[in-house]
Amino acid sequence: MLRKFHSWSGLMAALLVVLLSITGAVLSVNPFLERTQAKVAGTSSISVAELTGKIASRYPGAEQIQRTPSGSIIVYFTADGQTGADLINPITGKTIGTYSTSPIMVWVKNLHRSYLLDTPGRVGAGIGAFLMLLLTFSGAFMLANRLGGWRHILRPLQGSFKQRLHCQVGRVAVLGLLLSASTGLYMSAVTFELIPPHQSAEPAFPENVKGGVPASVDTLPALKAISVTEIRELIYPYPQDQSDVYSITTDQGRGFIDQATGELLSYQPYGSKQNIYEFIYKLHTGEGLWWLGLLVGLSALTVPLMTWTGIQVWWSRKKSATTIKNNTAARLADTVILVGSESNSTWGFAKTLHDALHLAGYLVHTTAMNSLASNYPHAKRLFILTSTYGDGDAPASASQFMARLEKITDMRQFPVAVLGFGDRQFPQFCQFAKDVEAALTAKGWPQLLPLDTINRQSPQAYARWGEAISKVLDSELTLVHTPVHPRSSTLVLVERVDYGMEVQAPTSVLRFKTPKGYGKGLLSRLLGHFLRRSGLPHFEAGDLVGILAPGTSVPRFYSLASASKDGVLEICVRQHPGGLCSGFLHALSLGDIIEAFIQPNPSFRPAAGKAPIVLIGAGTGIGPLVGFIRNNKAHHPIHLYWGGRCPESDFLYEAELNIYLKDKRLTELIAVFSRVSERSYVQDKIIVDGAELRRLIEKDAQILVCGGRNMAGSVTAALNDIIAPLGIDVLTLKAQGRYREDVY
């Protein structure tokens, strides 16, 4: 709900707020520029009478003096029938230069407050400010939800690059944006008189002006009593009009001064409403608060970026939306599928199930969990496929499910199977699916199948679940889920290094490039040539490459050991007995081609910063870890723990790692082997080095683990023992984004 609201108001507001923010950022520089020209130091002891006295000799035709909020003094005058305006040094009374308002700034200001459309435009700007405020609030709440509450608002971010950029920039700019949006909205409301008028009553024009011979301006007592730093405006009486007066506006109020006696007449101090208005005006414009102006201007500059990334995030979510064909109405269906999805990927799985059941002759109704009906008269079975959001919460399309389920009391019950989708890396793996299953069981719903879970959208696990359903339903179902992948690229094998034959663990490092003349249009090939690009799709070490072995429809994923900027796509693959894809890859000769696509895996890479990094892996798990080390050009301390079988046979990347040790990209290499006389596993070595590792973790070290599930489990257990004295455990580190796993 919050997301839908945020997306739609964002799209509607995009143009309005981008214009507001860019023009606002330009205007925000003004107070600073003005401040740099103004002479303000040491002016507080100068009285207005002194200033006007100095000005009088230079400007006999002075008509008006103004002090801008930044402290510049401007004199408006007439000389030889022509009007002019000069900036004045208040200390010497000398001219600094001609004063003029920049027509460009006037234009930008009008664009900012009315889109150059006068009153209708001002309404638009007001709406823009209102939408900006809504967006800032809803965005902040979404971020808090996503990170598991306000207390965790500074936690590291997960998600794609654009999502993280959107959230990170928003997190930095939120206060500035709140300030400009709310003060802007207030000013808009003032313009349209939606809030009571703030202006104090005008002082009445004095009735009893003496009308004597004007005194010299520097002798007027009222002007002697006012400091230059207090005045805003002084308007001189019209020449030859002895009944006219000086009009004066200061920071505290307004009044008139008799030009003969110098008496202050009908002075009126500002009311509190005016003071409030002026304070808010100051906050919005930064006038007289140049540093705040610059800060708020900077945060306004983030708005175009936020809009762009926001639209991209929205678009990619929309693009990945799934349409269900042959959807039977709820009251006719014999089979119901309910979907709980945050990023739409669970819908893809539901569609596969829907299509398979439809093919087998079932009347299937598929809908979001939030659309749970109060009754399904003909239903005989219910499938619930759901992911989990954040810290065990319901995903977007299931946010109302529990409440609805609680409300519906008289529903006919039928057997249900719950399938959870999640990522074992996260502590609350499939927690929402577990909660749903528990809630149904508590209400007495019979079980069709026990709760099952799918880790990282594994098509293999999903196919296995399909087999279980086939058995229960006693009908042939094949759940081949092919997630919609990005267009695959053709790659050619250019290099392979083989290890481990002697220890029955044939493992190869394979390097691929884009073959010449393959894929992409002529233009992008030419561009690629120009820019010396490799032609590879963009990826980072730690991302996944999906490879389809010929004759299979389900891709296998391998962690990438290189980044696209290395100019080569590198993976480290062990041949599993009977493994289709690993067998295919191992049989490749130089020059053979494969079809592959990239699946970003942004949660598995070192976070930016100087904190030490501990990499832990076993076997082919070294792949992405080598990629991280290779790109450690900043020479952050990296400690690598790695376990193999035998140093003579399967010491993967041995030569490269030694180079990295020498050039300091790698600080320490701890390799252990299980088939030597002093056999040791990586988790054993971790326990031995416990004190050292604890010290690193105390220094904010981040830990990245890559390898098999068993090894990862043992490493977690070992580290839990090691850091127990610090009063934390691996879960704490995970929550802080300092413990990341890529486990298979």
Next chain:
Amino acid sequence: MMKNLAMTLCLVSAALLCTQASAREIVLTTEMQNYGGDGAYLAIYLTNTEGQYQNTLWIAGQKSKYYKHLSGWARGSGLRNSEYDGLSGASVTSGKTLTVTFDLPDTYIDSGFQIRVDSAVEDMRDSRNDVVVPLTSEGAGKPVTGRSYVKAFTYSF
């Protein structure tokens, strides 16, 4: 080419007409300088030879909270709503021309009365007596240059 913002209206000023039988149509043309700011507020009004306020002819600019910047007129009229009721319109943008037409009793012409224009622009100076011109048959149709925002002011009948 300068665009003309022509604002034409016929107004019947009760104060002017109640004692006078003969009146004639008078056209006021105010051409603005390219001063490069926001729309200007103008007060066009009649004074006697001593400069004492007599009547409001036209107020350009619709937000009365800014009227105090038209200081000569503001003082004379006391900013009383009744003085300019029905005699106001939009502010005049830089470089544009304001044209106002109304009926004026003959007795005001060649009798020492003056037409004055006060002007003000947001974030720029206020200009009292931007234009001061005696209302005479001789002066009709002859443009007068203003002091600050008004490039040329002409009355004709």
